[in-house]
Amino acid sequence: MRLVKALLVELVEQWEVNIVLNFQKNTGFKLSKKTGFKKDGLRFNNKEEASPGTPLFRKKLGEGIKAEANKDGTIFIDASVEPGSAEERQIIAHETRHLTDMKIGKMKYEDDYIKWNGEEYPRKDGFILYNGEWVEEGSKDFPWEKH
Secondary structure, eight states, X not given: OHHHHHHHHHHHHHHHHHHHHHHHHHHXXXXXXXXXXXXXXXXXXXXXXXXXXXXXXXXXXXXXXOEEEOTTSOEEEEXXXXXXXXXXXXXXXHHHHHHHHHHTTSEEEETTEEEETTEEEEEETTEEEETTEEEETTOTTSGGGOO
């Protein structure tokens, strides 16, 4: 039984190596030989990115803010979020969806409003006017926060 398990482990490791080699060959991205897939995030061209072409910056954000998707295609993530954690992966996926929504014109924001599916919602002092009430930004009540 140990021999079978050892062979399976070896096959899986070889399969993973082949995936990395095919990824590098087909995309032109090179993963570090030293680290390969990093648990604390992917690094392309020696800078941290949420995905290729999406720079990720770690910084102290406001109280209760874990991350921000920016109009320039970058993501800010709070310095308190542990690199490589399940929380980080969930946050990056969520913020990437916001970036996609902005790129396809589904979402837009400025200092004084949020536009979602063509409808504008006034924005002021960390709140957004939604369904006749001023609701704190980031609330799960907003349709753009439900994905």
